Amino acid sequence: MIVLPRLAREPALQLLTSLPVLDLELLAAAMPDTGQSVTYTPVGGTRISESELSALREEIVTLAREHGMPSAIQNPSEFEGRAARSLRQRLDISPNEASHEEVWTYLTCCWLLDVAVWRFGSQADRRRFIGNINRNTFRRLWWRAEVLGPDIDLTQLGEDELVNIMERPTIAADLRLARGVAREFLSRVDRGAAESRMQLMREAMKRLLRLTPMVSFAALDHNELELMIEEIFNAAAAGLSGQPADPTGRHRALDASVQSWTRTSPQPSAGILRIPRVTIADVAFPPRPATYTVKDQDFDGAASKAIQIARTNGRVTNSNLREMAAITSGEARDVLQALVRDGALARRGVRRGTYYVLADAAAEESARS
Structure with missing residues (x-):
């Protein structure tokens, strides 16, 4: 050199x-x-x-x-x-x-x-x-x-388009990501699929940057990365044209990555309880609030999840039960209150700091004090 x-x-x-x-x-x-x-x-x-x-x-x-x-x-x-x-x-x-x-x-x-x-x-x-x-x-x-x-x-590439890549450190620092963005953008320009190329690049970069705190682009393989970039540009183009993004095509790269990880990850040892895993897609694009009531669902299943979480983590809250059981905040509250009435859980804290522990653990704590 x-x-x-x-x-x-x-x-x-x-x-x-x-x-x-x-x-x-x-x-x-x-x-x-x-x-x-x-x-x-x-x-x-x-x-x-x-x-x-x-x-x-x-x-x-x-x-x-x-x-x-x-x-x-x-x-x-x-x-x-x-x-x-x-x-x-x-x-x-x-x-x-x-x-x-x-x-x-x-x-x-x-x-x-x-x-x-x-x-x-x-x-x-x-x-x-x-x-x-x-x-x-x-x-x-x-x-x-x-x-x-x-x-x-x-x-x-125009000056504004280059600036959108080069002056964003989270993008420019990843050579695969930066080059993938440039390739996808120029491909759309060549196909005439970008009515306003400057606006398309700006909108796509805003969507990409919103994902960077939650998605490790460096961990994606080549195909997953290319698919993710394509989906981002698809969503940007749809947004600029006033059309909703295709919900069936979103996060295929993330889903494929999670499935690959699940197939290759080691199985837990005997006696270890597996907790349902929250994927990146769930965090970045959470599902819409459910409209059903607890009566329409498997109450026993939600209650069982609440007990599992309390046994594993030492406590269960409305928030993590809602995430694990895919129920609403009101439904989670009903389940937790029912378990308190049945003597399975004990309530601790007040208002936003409320959480629930196993009744046996609460009794042991009271005996020690």
């Missing part, structure tokens, strides 16, 4: 005030600026040569001229997509090296400042020239090529 020189922020800011940034021709003539005091990473690596940096500058400048430099930029998405590929191919640096601000400050201010000024203007936010993580002209391009990989056509 190669390493690049590093230019600190303060010298870079001084350099920006001394160079003729208002005149692109004069600025281009001043590039490269190899007289700055720089440092390198202390952990070693092969230092990039001046000839390699010259070749990179020549390639980026040629690309910029093809897209209008020094006049107004033409087709910025195509320019940035192609520039991102060039930067990633020419700069074979590690993600750790690419994560340092000073690396991109040096590359921008000392080798490609004229291109950065042409792209964003001389009055642009200084973060376009300093190596800011999301705003630096070239740092953001290198990371797009790194995260989305060689198979995604970056020229087909």
